[in-house]
Amino acid sequence: MSAQTLYDKLWNSHVVRQDADGTALIYIDRQLVHEVTSPQAFEGLRLAKRRPWRIASMLAVPDHNVPTTNRAAGISDPISRIQVETLDANCAEFGITEFKMGDIRQGVVHVMGPEQGATLPGMTVVCGDSHTSTHGAFAALAHGIGTSEVEHVMATQCLVAKKSKAMEVRVEGVLGRGVTAKDIALAVIGEIGTAGGTGFAIEFTGSTVQALSMEGRMTLCNMAIEAGARAGMIAADDTTFEYLKGRPFAPKGEQWDQAVAGWRDLHSDAGAVFDATLLLDAAQIKPQVTWGTSPEMVVSVDGCVPDPATMSLDKREGAERALVYMGLKANTPITGIAIDKVFIGSCTNGRIEDMRAAAAVAKGKKVAASVMLALVVPGSGLVKAQAEQEGLDKIFIEAGFEWRDPGCSMCLAMNDDKLAAGERCASTSNRNFEGRQGQGGRTHLVSPQMAAAAAIAGHFVDVSKL
Amino acid sequence: MNKFTRLNGLVAPLDRANVDTDAIIPKQFLKSIKRSGFGPNAFDEWRYLDHGEPGMDNSKRLINKDFVLNQPRYQGAQILLARENFGCGSSREHAPWALEDYGFRVIIAPSFADIFFNNCFKNGLLPIRLEAAQVDELFKAEADNAAYKLAVDLEAQTITAPDGTVYPFEVDAFRKHCLLNGLDDIGLTLQHMDEIAAFEVKHRAAQPWL
Numbered sequence: 001m002s003a004q005t006l007y008d009k010l011w012n013s014h015v016v017r018q019d020a021d022g023t024a025l026i027y028i029d030r031q032l033v034h035e036v037t038s039p040q041a042f043e044g045l046r047l048a049k050r051r052p053w054r055i056a057s058m059l060a061v062p063d064h065n066v067p068t069t070n071r072a073a074g075i076s077d078p079i080s081r082i083q084v085e086t087l088d089a090n091c092a093e094f095g096i097t098e099f100k101m102g103d104i105r106q107g108v109v110h111v112m113g114p115e116q117g118a119t120l121p122g123m124t125v126v127c128g129d130s131h132t133s134t135h136g137a138f139a140a141l142a143h144g145i146g147t148s149e150v151e152h153v154m155a156t157q158c159l160v161a162k163k164s165k166a167m168e169v170r171v172e173g174v175l176g177r178g179v180t181a182k183d184i185a186l187a188v189i190g191e192i193g194t195a196g197g198t199g200f201a202i203e204f205t206g207s208t209v210q211a212l213s214m215e216g217r218m219t220l221c222n223m224a225i226e227a228g229a230r231a232g233m234i235a236a237d238d239t240t241f242e243y244l245k246g247r248p249f250a251p252k253g254e255q256w257d258q259a260v261a262g263w264r265d266l267h268s269d270a271g272a273v274f275d276a277t278l279l280l281d282a283a284q285i286k287p288q289v290t291w292g293t294s295p296e297m298v299v300s301v302d303g304c305v306p307d308p309a310t311m312s313l314d315k316r317e318g319a320e321r322a323l324v325y326m327g328l329k330a331n332t333p334i335t336g337i338a339i340d341k342v343f344i345g346s347c348t349n350g351r352i353e354d355m356r357a358a359a360a361v362a363k364g365k366k367v368a369a370s371v372m373l374a375l376v377v378p379g380s381g382l383v384k385a386q387a388e389q390e391g392l393d394k395i396f397i398e399a400g401f402e403w404r405d406p407g408c409s410m411c412l413a414m415n416d417d418k419l420a421a422g423e424r425c426a427s428t429s430n431r432n433f434e435g436r437q438g439q440g441g442r443t444h445l446v447s448p449q450m451a452a453a454a455a456i457a458g459h460f461v462d463v464s465k466l
Numbered sequence: 467m468n469k470f471t472r473l474n475g476l477v478a479p480l481d482r483a484n485v486d487t488d489a490i491i492p493k494q495f496l497k498s499i500k501r502s503g504f505g506p507n508a509f510d511e512w513r514y515l516d517h518g519e520p521g522m523d524n525s526k527r528l529i530n531k532d533f534v535l536n537q538p539r540y541q542g543a544q545i546l547l548a549r550e551n552f553g554c555g556s557s558r559e560h561a562p563w564a565l566e567d568y569g570f571r572v573i574i575a576p577s578f579a580d581i582f583f584n585n586c587f588k589n590g591l592l593p594i595r596l597e598a599a600q601v602d603e604l605f606k607a608e609a610d611n612a613a614y615k616l617a618v619d620l621e622a623q624t625i626t627a628p629d630g631t632v633y634p635f636e637v638d639a640f641r642k643h644c645l646l647n648g649l650d651d652i653g654l655t656l657q658h659m660d661e662i663a664a665f666e667v668k669h670r671a672a673q674p675w676l
């Protein structure tokens with residue numbers, strides 16, 4: 001058999017049937033469910049009098065609408081509350097395992113799944129959420145789907161799909177001081193653009209990627225969707241197995257050994273051919289900061305806000321509009337941009353390693369007086385508990401950060417955590433679209449280290465020089 | 467799902483790239499547990515000057531007269547002319563629900579984000595990719611002609627302009643079939659129930675931990 005890419009292997013092992021034109025039925029091993037994109041799917045099942053095909057393949061959690069303070073009081077916004085209650089009711093009706101708001105295992109769906117070992121190498125994983133690409137870090141084929149497809153997977157355990165093209169993003173070398181997986185992700189998007197990965201499944205390879213922890217790998221795959229690729233993935237290796245061993249949903253005993261033996265094949269074979277390849281030198285990547293309203297509008301922290309006049313015609317108008325929205329002038333040094341709020345969290349950077357990295361920068365310092373709010377929102381209850389055990393909460397609180405309960409929070413501002421119009425935020429989330437963190441709010445995407453450093457200084461600073 | 471066969475519809479232009487699904491339907495409206503009623507809040511932040519929340523009476527809100535879809539000439543538009551990477555960002559199917567509920571049946575752009583593109587077909591919306599130069603041509607023709615309409619024929623896979631120019635387009639055969647007949651995907655898939663069950667037995671025998 002000819003050399004296969006990791007994507008080929010994952011795809012081939014899940015094809016139930018395939019038509020001559022390439023339309024295939026793909027078997028789905030795991031479906032993760034949250035409150036925003038599932039109610040209409042459950043309703044559809046009920047209307048058609050259908051039952052979920054394999055209930056044990058589903059795992060549910062509320063995350064987008066949950067408050068990050070005073071949980072005991074419940075959800076004050078009645079519409080948010082109904083949505084969470086609807087999820088609870090649907091899971092109870094169909095017998096689906098759900099980690100409810102009061103459960104320590106509750107958290108952002110893409111933090112919770114891997115943490116539970118519910119995402120395993122070789123799996124197909126879907127969720128009605130674009131950042132499902134995160135789970136590809138475990139050598140799984142994972143991508144976001146729409147609500148109709150959520151219903152389809154519930155009812156049939158399959159997805160109708162066509163194979164994408166495969167892209168290799170190879171990063172080689174050693175990352176500089178203060179440079180993280182988030183910076184790699186932003187640098188890749190800056191390079192290929194937000195549509196550069198459209199139609200592709202991206203595999204991240206190379207020595208830099210292999211050296212990343214699982215947390216870092218998840219950050220990288222999480223952002224694949226921001227490059228337009230539905231799926232991002234990374235080969236399985238000892239780092240993957242060590243992370244998974246002993247997690248609640250991971251195989252145990254003899255099955256564990258059998259599983260690992262099979263998982264060792266989950267990498268692209270030598271000589272496998274990709275449809276496109278991008279090569280990056282890790283040493284050249286500096287801490288990144290977005291300046292506009294699309295993740296591709298990004299520069300290194302030692303750079304300046306670009307001048308639209310120097311851009312090609314097709315980019316100019318969008319850049320001009322972005323600068324107006326962001327309230328920025330061309331050629332302003334990035335380190336000269338003052339911020340009003342800070343958000344550390346989300347499925348991109350809400351894991352324990354992110355908490356540690358931000359705390360290391362904040363330790364013994366104080367949030368600048370000019371910063372109105374600096375939020376730290378752990379990705380899950382378990383991340384929160386771990387951080388508290390390590391004393392990270394105290395570091396944050398002493399420095400003037402707020403230490404909150406887990407959820408999506410200000411990543412998309414569906415709960416009370418949001419920016420007011422005109423407010424500028426250093427955020428570890430993944431989207432800087434207009435209004436994403438609150439109507440009129442201005443988002444700059446950065447790594448946790450960069451966000452913490454900006455909170456302390458009141459403006460962006462180059463963490464590689466700290 | 468609504469069938470789509472052919473349409474001779476008024477065209478509205480949305481001349482910006484990377485229109486994301488947050489812009490198409492802002493997050494506060496995602497709290498609904500229904501599939502319908504999103505039309506009045508499509509492009510909410512661009513369309514109105516005040517901040518929208520679910521449950522508001524939209525007829526009493528401040529209209530942004532500068533937003534293209536609010537211009538009198540585009541009322542009743544069924545075809546949206548857009549730029550590259552339309553529908554990027556969040557996977558929310560609320561975006562096609564909102565566009566469809568607003569009255570659109572066809573979106574023409576040089577490129578679409580994958581998940582959004584998929585979601586359209588599930589909701590009786592036809593996304594059509596044309597060459598960037600062709601899309602440019604249509605933007606110009608629309609600007610020069612009031613009440614500019616295009617005739618879209620899914621069976622023939624063509625768009626015909628008022629001056630007789632025909633733009634052929636590609637569409638996946640399976641999706642075309644479903645859209646033409648208004649078919650429910652789930653029903654179609656369940657015709658292969660036995661194959662799925664057989665696959666599942668084999669798959670789980672090899673990996674019992676799944």
Ligand code: SF4
Pocket residue numbers: 063064108109110129131346347348407408411412429430
């Ligand atoms: S943290 Fe943000 S990107 Fe991640 S699932 Fe929640 S809302 Fe989506």
